[in-house]
Amino acid sequence: MGKTISELILSAKSGSDVRAGDIVVAQVDLAFVQDTTGPLTVRQFRAAKFKKPAETLKAALFLDHAAPSQSREMSNDHILLREFAAQTGAFLSEVGDGVCHQIVAESFAKPGDLIVGTDSHTVTAGGLGAFACGMGSSDVAIALGLGRTWFRVPETFLIELKGKFSKGVNAKDLILYLIGKIGADGATYKALEFGGSGVANVTMPQRLTVSNMAVEAGAKVGIFPADEVTMRFLTEQGRADHYMPVQADDDAVYEKTITIKLGELEPMVAKPHTVDNVVPVKEVAGTKVQQVSIGTCTNGRLEDLKIAAKILKGQYRNLKTRLIIAPASRDILMAATEAGYIETFLEAGGVILPPGCGSCLGLHQGVLGDGESCFSTANRNFKGRMGSPEAFVYLGSPATAAATAIKGEITDPREFL
């Protein structure tokens, strides 16, 4: 009986032959924290009397959620993390370098890796064929110290993709469609594994978007095979030597299979206040929004900015709608500048935020007021997520966001293509 990608990776990392449902202790390749969950991790790490991260893993700290810091308290937390990095030799990503998940994808994650991070969107690295999952501060503190931790091997849903996206439809529409179909707890404790002949047509930035939101269906990981697309991406990042093919066995056993024809998808939106409250854009078209936010670890990559820039080129945002753009990393901001996208956004009346989480978590840089609505390319629309609990957050693709910014109301991007 064959194995799913999750079973293969957890077998390799635990040195045993494991199946869904087994509990294993497995070696972790990368453990990382960010600035809002890292300080507690450091305190737990010290309370457990560890001195340094285990030498068998890579340890990394990211200053991205409050970057640059908006308060004295966060600045003090940044100091704590910088000091921990200096003391232990852990990698430190500074303010302005970008969102942890993007930098993990650009610089660290390898196919077949086992990755834990104190951020639920650690699943993003599944796009590269890594078993990557979010955990809390205590769990990651112990993983950092021991170099390993325990996992329950998840059952897997195979998401079989067929064909290609049609014009104006993208990875975000795919993952919103899937979450709408299975529900925000439809894959709790499960692995979502993407496969099928359509996978080859899904680019690495798109895979990262899809994996990123696997957790919004409750999944533990959202994992893609590592194939030629992966190899090309790693080569572009100067990491060709990090490539290793990762494929499920042909006779792997899945709990269920869901087939999605990419060509039949249309632009989708998650309405307030849950991510599974998904409808086609046309059902909410015309809803007025006061803010459009483009960016985050979900959709702040160059390909996303390119899609938005193409629609916004020569246009101006609606005068009643603010347009905020946060590239996911410094490299992306530089490439977007060179490609002229940043100029397009500025000419369209946009505000460019430093690479990082931006307005996503309601901490700063685009907090919503009472009664306001925002169209965001992020991954969460929970009540209070972007500031006021009286605000409304709609989630969708960069294309829909750009079209919405122009009209000031939720708009099907295909009108502009």
Place this chain on the structure above:
Amino acid sequence: MLKGKAFKFGDDISTDHIIPGKYAYLRSNLPELAKHVMEDADPLFASRVKPGDFIVGGNNFGLGSSREHAPLVIKMAGVKAILAKSVARIFFRNAINLGLPILICNTDDIANGDQLEIELEAGIIRNKTNGKVLTFGKIPDVMLKILDEGGLLPYIEKHGDIKL
């Protein structure tokens, strides 16, 4: 035996309801942070909850962020257990790591304000207000071992490693 009052919430109580991201700057000041527990689900919760009480949710309790501060502020409020129909994965692990039990049961039989008595070992919840007796699902073995030691840190302190 645990005894206390039920604070009932609906489905999909996210970590943003429990402790919104906008208070991330208070995460190294736990007493201040704890004042905002459950704020976006019930702004009066923090002032009304008493040590020994329970939080009772519906489906998918604790979905969202990995912030361990969510179960932490609930624990700081004196809540002795969380009861729900289902719980999000990371939240479940975080709560157990902090020594806070999560009991999976049919919470439809519990209303806001009901008095509950819970026997953890026997797996029984008695609703003293409506007389119903509920059972809850078994906590997975590895989590039970961690819970029995009072959480992940005390567990590691005692065993020095993760022993399955």
